Amino acid sequence: MTSTTDLNMVNAYIPGRANVAPATAALIERRDALLGPAYRLMYEHPLHIVRGEGAWLIDPEGHRYLDIYNNVASLGHCHPAVTEAICRQVKTLATNTRYLHDTILELAERLLSTVPETELAHLMLTCTGSEANDVAYRIAQVRTGGTGVIVTETAYHGFTDAVSKFSPSLGVTVDLGAHVRLVPAPRLYHADGADISERFTRDVEAAIADLKRHGIKPAALIVDSVFTSDGILPEPTGLLRGAVDAIKRAGGLFIADEVQPGFGRTGEHMWGFQRHGVVPDIVTMGKPMGNGQPVAGLLATADALAEFGKNSRYFNTFAGNAVSCAAALAVLDTIEQEGLVQHAATVGKILRDGISELANRHEAIGDVRGVGMFVGVELVADRASRVPDRELTTRVVNRMRDNGVLLSACAMGHNVLKIRPPLVLTAEQAGIVIETLDEALSAVRSEKRG
Amino acid sequence: MTSTTDLNMVNAYIPGRANVAPATAALIERRDALLGPAYRLMYEHPLHIVRGEGAWLIDPEGHRYLDIYNNVASLGHCHPAVTEAICRQVKTLATNTRYLHDTILELAERLLSTVPETELAHLMLTCTGSEANDVAYRIAQVRTGGTGVIVTETAYHGFTDAVSKFSPSLGVTVDLGAHVRLVPAPRLYHADGADISERFTRDVEAAIADLKRHGIKPAALIVDSVFTSDGILPEPTGLLRGAVDAIKRAGGLFIADEVQPGFGRTGEHMWGFQRHGVVPDIVTMGKPMGNGQPVAGLLATADALAEFGKNSRYFNTFAGNAVSCAAALAVLDTIEQEGLVQHAATVGKILRDGISELANRHEAIGDVRGVGMFVGVELVADRASRVPDRELTTRVVNRMRDNGVLLSACAMGHNVLKIRPPLVLTAEQAGIVIETLDEALSAVRSEKRG
Numbered sequence: 075m076t077s078t079t080d081l082n083m084v085n086a087y088i089p090g091r092a093n094v095a096p097a098t099a100a101l102i103e104r105r106d107a108l109l110g111p112a113y114r115l116m117y118e119h120p121l122h123i124v125r126g127e128g129a130w131l132i133d134p135e136g137h138r139y140l141d142i143y144n145n146v147a148s149l150g151h152c153h154p155a156v157t158e159a160i161c162r163q164v165k166t167l168a169t170n171t172r173y174l175h176d177t178i179l180e181l182a183e184r185l186l187s188t189v190p191e192t193e194l195a196h197l198m199l200t201c202t203g204s205e206a207n208d209v210a211y212r213i214a215q216v217r218t219g220g221t222g223v224i225v226t227e228t229a230y231h232g233f234t235d236a237v238s239k240f241s242p243s244l245g246v247t248v249d250l251g252a253h254v255r256l257v258p259a260p261r262l263y264h265a266d267g268a269d270i271s272e273r274f275t276r277d278v279e280a281a282i283a284d285l286k287r288h289g290i291k292p293a294a295l296i297v298d299s300v301f302t303s304d305g306i307l308p309e310p311t312g313l314l315r316g317a318v319d320a321i322k323r324a325g326g327l328f329i330a331d332e333v334q335p336g337f338g339r340t341g342e343h344m345w346g347f348q349r350h351g352v353v354p355d356i357v358t359m360g361k362p363m364g365n366g367q368p369v370a371g372l373l374a375t376a377d378a379l380a381e382f383g384k385n386s387r388y389f390n391t392f393a394g395n396a397v398s399c400a401a402a403l404a405v406l407d408t409i410e411q412e413g414l415v416q417h418a419a420t421v422g423k424i425l426r427d428g429i430s431e432l433a434n435r436h437e438a439i440g441d442v443r444g445v446g447m448f449v450g451v452e453l454v455a456d457r458a459s460r461v462p463d464r465e466l467t468t469r470v471v472n473r474m475r476d477n478g479v480l481l482s483a484c485a486m487g488h489n490v491l492k493i494r495p496p497l498v499l500t501a502e503q504a505g506i507v508i509e510t511l512d513e514a515l516s517a518v519r520s521e522k523r524g
Numbered sequence: 525m526t527s528t529t530d531l532n533m534v535n536a537y538i539p540g541r542a543n544v545a546p547a548t549a550a551l552i553e554r555r556d557a558l559l560g561p562a563y564r565l566m567y568e569h570p571l572h573i574v575r576g577e578g579a580w581l582i583d584p585e586g587h588r589y590l591d592i593y594n595n596v597a598s599l600g601h602c603h604p605a606v607t608e609a610i611c612r613q614v615k616t617l618a619t620n621t622r623y624l625h626d627t628i629l630e631l632a633e634r635l636l637s638t639v640p641e642t643e644l645a646h647l648m649l650t651c652t653g654s655e656a657n658d659v660a661y662r663i664a665q666v667r668t669g670g671t672g673v674i675v676t677e678t679a680y681h682g683f684t685d686a687v688s689k690f691s692p693s694l695g696v697t698v699d700l701g702a703h704v705r706l707v708p709a710p711r712l713y714h715a716d717g718a719d720i721s722e723r724f725t726r727d728v729e730a731a732i733a734d735l736k737r738h739g740i741k742p743a744a745l746i747v748d749s750v751f752t753s754d755g756i757l758p759e760p761t762g763l764l765r766g767a768v769d770a771i772k773r774a775g776g777l778f779i780a781d782e783v784q785p786g787f788g789r790t791g792e793h794m795w796g797f798q799r800h801g802v803v804p805d806i807v808t809m810g811k812p813m814g815n816g817q818p819v820a821g822l823l824a825t826a827d828a829l830a831e832f833g834k835n836s837r838y839f840n841t842f843a844g845n846a847v848s849c850a851a852a853l854a855v856l857d858t859i860e861q862e863g864l865v866q867h868a869a870t871v872g873k874i875l876r877d878g879i880s881e882l883a884n885r886h887e888a889i890g891d892v893r894g895v896g897m898f899v900g901v902e903l904v905a906d907r908a909s910r911v912p913d914r915e916l917t918t919r920v921v922n923r924m925r926d927n928g929v930l931l932s933a934c935a936m937g938h939n940v941l942k943i944r945p946p947l948v949l950t951a952e953q954a955g956i957v958i959e960t961l962d963e964a965l966s967a968v969r970s971e972k973r974g
Contacts, residue, residue, distance in 0.1 A: 167601065
């Protein structure tokens with residue numbers, strides 16, 4: 075059964091489309107019965123994973139898969155610095171923020187010291203990135219008196235009731251809010267030489283005007299500063315400046331969703347927005363923050379928080395517990411001690427350069443782009459028309475999975491390979507990625523011909 | 525500075541009202557600077573906690589506080605079964621639900637086996653109770669095509685944008701949604717002999733009619749089956765039946781918010797709704813589920829989930845990771861192995877009986893009620909009028925804190941002592957609670973006279 079929904083999701087397992095091994099089929103059946111119809115799996119042949127170790131995920135038969143997709147275990151799966159911090163703290167205390175505790179304050183000091191932008195004065199903690207964006211939206215509504223939200227056309231910001239209404243990548247079967255406006259993502263590859271920074275500014279201005287015309291006061295422009303689900307669009311730097319000015323002029327807040335670009339992944343800065351020379355009113359963060367421990371949060375300016383803080387006391391039972399804070403502190407320590415921002419830049423470049431070379435032999439590669447440990451590889455039907463090749467992309471993803479390299483795809487056309495390795499990926503492992511991609515592109519091309 | 529907001533919150537620390545020790549004052553100042561204005565502390569003299577052990581919380585000087593308030597560490601702080609499960613799993617794997625993994629399926633089987641109500645067929649996992657209620661509300665909207673929500677007058681269901689709109693206990697400075705209706709809590713003590721089950725049914729029916737009169741289709745009745753923040757109102761059992769029938773007749777869902785009553789706290793069943801002989805469409809759970817590890821979720825009927833599952837794929841990056849599932853499994857094992865449901869009944873009764881005896885000597889005690897490890901003690905200005913004594917309640921709470929017993933208050937009048945000890949509380953520890961309460965009531969009464 076293939077529903078619209080399965081097709082909405084990039085790289086979804088679609089029941090019945092491929093033959094899966096009997097043991098896997100039995101596990102999927104058990105899972106469907108227990109977890110119900112809302113859960114999805116990835117890949118034509120879903121993976122059963124039992125162990126993680128550095129950049130590797132391991133199945134019950136001991137097959138090792140190079141995981142260049144999960145940006146949660148950003149220091150590598152089960153990094154000892156984090157697991158030891160968790161084990162130490164979990165035996166001591168894990169209680170809530172209605173008592174005083176030092177660990178949360180240390181974490182706040184450390185995180186605030188990563189933003190030279192001193193306007194960002196306060197840290198609030200949540201358990202998930204969705205909660206961080208949800209609370210950021212509540213704060214924006216209180217601060218601005220508005221409800222209007224502007225996001226990019228294939229954005230994903232989370233699954234809560236409020237946030238899913240401005241997460242168009244969930245697909246056409248999840249309604250956007252009447253107070254939500256989409257703007258085209260700044261796709262340099264498809265811009266035909268136009269100034270996409272100027273175009274993005276104009277589009278945001280038009281969205282603001284349209285909200286106002288409908289009597290909706292703008293509350294926020296929310297942007298992932300690397301436009302991950304829009305297709306990984308890091309260039310040009312500075313692109314956000316005009317749009318941020320526009321939303322601020324209109325009385326709205328600028329919220330930088332750093333759930334994906336944050337914690338050094340760009341190889342240039344700790345946070346993606348810093349590449350654009352803008353100062354957000356709120357910075358949300360999540361996924362890699364605890365290297366797997368559920369911890370997320372936001373930084374906000376005193377101005378953004380003042381009214382909200384007076385009227386809406388904030389309490390999140392598990393958020394800010396000492397175990398999650400200890401895990402997040404260990405992540406910050408490790409990024410610093412292992413020099414992972416610089417490392418992400420170095421190995422990320424090796425990866426991009428290697429894939430760019432493949433473009434000499436593989437016509438399907440329309441564009442290779444990225445920054446640090448973000449790489450987007452846009453696959454097209456032909457280079458002149460730049461028409462997305464979704465089917466080819468899906469086959470490459472699944473071929474690579476079968477050959478032991480785990481990635482997925484993104485973008486409106488579902489045709490951009492989405493490569494987000496752990497920051498600790500080695501040059502040798504980057505080599506494996508390049509070779510495996512090379513083989514997959516060749517194999518899939520000959521299948522197509524055959 | 526005392527704002528309306530501080531007064532909205534039961535037992536909030538109010539800056540400047542009492543002299544706190546210099547070390548504490550410095551920590552509060554540092555915290556305010558780092559975490560900003562939305563966070564609150566408890567007690568006149570906030571506590572600095574560094575360690576937890578069983579029913580005890582411990583400050584930096586080694587003072588021990590008997591914690592009869594936090595229903596998260598329901599097995600006792602840092603229970604070894606849970607911390608060992610976490611430490612074992614965190615070194616092995618903690619990845620997401622887009623791969624197959626056994627632990628989440630074991631957890632689903634175990635949780636589903638706690639509900640003889642076979643209609644409840646599926647488990648979905650979140651990280652927090654707020655997320656569970658938020659997703660439950662999304663499911664209810666898709667299932668019913670409605671948005672209307674009915675909750676009790678002092679309910680708390682969470683902090684997300686959607687859920688805070690139906691959490692009136694956040695105070696008058698957080699707006700309720702236009703699609704939200706409040707019904708009076710079933711306060712037996714104030715009912716003057718009326719049939720409160722019938723009254724509650726009538727109130728819910730009136731709320732449904734009012735929603736419809738405003739063109740709002742009812743989506744759900746959401747109720748904490750012990751009415752914890754409304755003042756701990758466990759009696760009479762069966763009370764919910766008429767209201768549940770009414771919402772189902774109106775096409776809405778019944779959502780049992782078991783974040784507080786769940787996991788055996790009532791000493792009678794695993795879940796609070798089971799005391800009322802009703803079958804929810806959705807059961808949400810959280811706080812004690814991982815004994816401190818951020819894990820929460822919901823059980824739902826196949827009927828409630830069918831449409832949502834088709835249209836709205838569900839993914840929550842951290843929810844369902846193997847570490848959280850392992851913690852939740854260890855909690856279920858421990859409840860069973862230590863016989864904690866029965867234990868909660870036994871020691872809970874000792875606690876209630878002891879406090880009921882105090883009523884012979886303390887006129888302020890208007891009512892003592894509860895079930896299992898839930899005890900509500902309603903303090904009144906005089907027994908005839910039953911007028912809430914908020915000030916006295918606050919003084920008792922703070923006096924007990926100073927004497928090493930941690931509890932708080934609840935209910936619309938902020939005058940009900942809210943006692944939710946860990947399920948492992950011993951009879952001896954129950955004795956400490958009773959003695960300390962006795963002393964506090966005497967001391968506070970003589971202060972009042974003096």
